Amino acid sequence: MLHYYYQPTLIGSNVAVVIAMVLGLCAVLGVPRRARPVLAAVALAGFVVLARPEPSVVRAAAMGAIGLLGLSRSRRSAGLPVLGGAVLVVLVLDPWLARSFGFALSTLATLGLLLFTRPWGEAVGARLPRRLAPLGPALAVPLAAQAMTAPVVVLLQGSVSLVGVVANLLAAPLVPVATVAGVSAALVSLVWARGAELVAWVGVVPTAVIARVARVFAEVPGGTLPWPDGPPGALLLAALLVLVLLTGRPLVAGVGRHPVVAFGVVALVGAVLVPTRVVTWPPDGWRVVVCDVGQGDAVVLRTGPGRAVLVDAGPDPPLVDGCLDRLGVRTLDAVVLTHFHADHVDGLAGALRGRTVLRLLVCPVREPEQGAAAVDRMARDAGVPVTALHAGDRLTLGELDAVVWSPWRRIGEGSVPNNASVVLAAHTGGVDALLLGDVERESAHDLLLRLRRDPAMSAAARGFELVKTPHHGSANLDDELMAAVRAPVGVISVGADNDYGHPTAEHLALLRRLGYAVYRTDQRGDVALVEHGGEVRVVTTR
Numbered sequence: 089m090l091h092y093y094y095q096p097t098l099i100g101s102n103v104a105v106v107i108a109m110v111l112g113l114c115a116v117l118g119v120p121r122r123a124r125p126v127l128a129a130v131a132l133a134g135f136v137v138l139a140r141p142e143p144s145v146v147r148a149a150a151m152g153a154i155g156l157l158g159l160s161r162s163r164r165s166a167g168l169p170v171l172g173g174a175v176l177v178v179l180v181l182d183p184w185l186a187r188s189f190g191f192a193l194s195t196l197a198t199l200g201l202l203l204f205t206r207p208w209g210e211a212v213g214a215r216l217p218r219r220l221a222p223l224g225p226a227l228a229v230p231l232a233a234q235a236m237t238a239p240v241v242v243l244l245q246g247s248v249s250l251v252g253v254v255a256n257l258l259a260a261p262l263v264p265v266a267t268v269a270g271v272s273a274a275l276v277s278l279v280w281a282r283g284a285e286l287v288a289w290v291g292v293v294p295t296a297v298i299a300r301v302a303r304v305f306a307e308v309p310g311g312t313l314p315w316p317d318g319p320p321g322a323l324l325l326a327a328l329l330v331l332v333l334l335t336g337r338p339l340v341a342g343v344g345r346h347p348v349v350a351f352g353v354v355a356l357v358g359a360v361l362v363p364t365r366v367v368t369w370p371p372d373g374w375r376v377v378v379c380d381v382g383q384g385d386a387v388v389l390r391t392g393p394g395r396a397v398l399v400d401a402g403p404d405p406p407l408v409d410g411c412l413d414r415l416g417v418r419t420l421d422a423v424v425l426t427h428f429h430a431d432h433v434d435g436l437a438g439a440l441r442g443r444t445v446l447r448l449l450v451c452p453v454r455e456p457e458q459g460a461a462a463v464d465r466m467a468r469d470a471g472v473p474v475t476a477l478h479a480g481d482r483l484t485l486g487e488l489d490a491v492v493w494s495p496w497r498r499i500g501e502g503s504v505p506n507n508a509s510v511v512l513a514a515h516t517g518g519v520d521a522l523l524l525g526d527v528e529r530e531s532a533h534d535l536l537l538r539l540r541r542d543p544a545m546s547a548a549a550r551g552f553e554l555v556k557t558p559h560h561g562s563a564n565l566d567d568e569l570m571a572a573v574r575a576p577v578g579v580i581s582v583g584a585d586n587d588y589g590h591p592t593a594e595h596l597a598l599l600r601r602l603g604y605a606v607y608r609t610d611q612r613g614d615v616a617l618v619e620h621g622g623e624v625r626v627v628t629t630r
Contacts, residue, residue, distance in 0.1 A: 376519055487517055502529065
């Protein structure tokens, strides 16, 4: 996860790279000094056209243009006036930006760089070996930006990143290379399309590494510190940061005089703040784990030591791979794919990677066809047999006994793939769980009618400890079915800040009205049902 402040300042970095590239070429070619800002301004206008005049691009370009104006008047040290002028000009052009989080983050990050990069960089460089001293400003840049933007970020995500500085530090040197490659490819494409493709490939490596950095740091256990969200949390963090800034030097001096005491304080604070799940996961006696895989599903059902059945694989291979690794699962007796939507099957490669997978059990309705074909291809490449599941099928694998409740027919109303989801009633150890896939109202009501007619299903419905609620908290569900299968624990597998508004207020209100204790993966991370001493309890990673 690259920290939130990095997104708005990434455009600013691209603008800075373009301006620096043009000014550098002007210097090499001997262009008169007075003409250089004009040529840089023309290049900046071209960049806005190329990147499209979206709000973040316009904001960065406005600041860059005013910076060039200051440069043309030999005011190289007028950083704060230039920033103030940029803010005023942008707000005059678009007053509504005063309500934009992106604008606030851009401005605060830039202010942090202007105020703190030089003094902090010099202070850090003075404490590094002489050969590494030039790295001081580079280390200070992400730290200064994060310090200034952290209170606003808390308003957006309700947590504080503990690894954002490191992630941004690793990604920042790659941005200029990717930017130059992209702009160069755009220019070359005007005269030579094939050559532009070759130039664009130069940017593939840095952009791939940036993406990899984001994925790796998104999976770091304990990488974020929960924090109160909303204005109270932002004010609390702002006050704490001001306190640190005002007392930083005396604190550093005190640490130098009393290192043992300082180490003890840090150890005590770490013991209080760092979640114990980072070092104690997985919990002993886990039976069912709903993995945090973002906006998708992945549920692990224990079948034995180091063995499990995986129900759905989420949208992202590294995320499901990481969840299985944390649980120590090396053998999958089966992978069940409830339906072929991307948020349930695209992570399959991660589940197959480095593990023994004995069988692949899939939805009988092969829609969407593209998802079904991709699953077939991955299974064929891995040498894993594929079998379709239907209502009434039974799975007995080690410690797991599961019955397929749905689908028993194709439902044409609503979303055909969602309504064809495999619904699994699973019993592992002393824990019973119902996994409802992405069933919508039509399929859920059909399932309710069958449940009322089938004594075995009715009896099972009264004994669930956990229900994985349908479709990531969608409002498109059947209230009567949720009442019929009510359980002490309801888990919503959902991604933070998703575009669908999941989980909906209606979904959450229904679960609470029916008496479910609601756990969301976007807030609690991996959610495990643990059996210990004849009791079942919930343990989460956050």
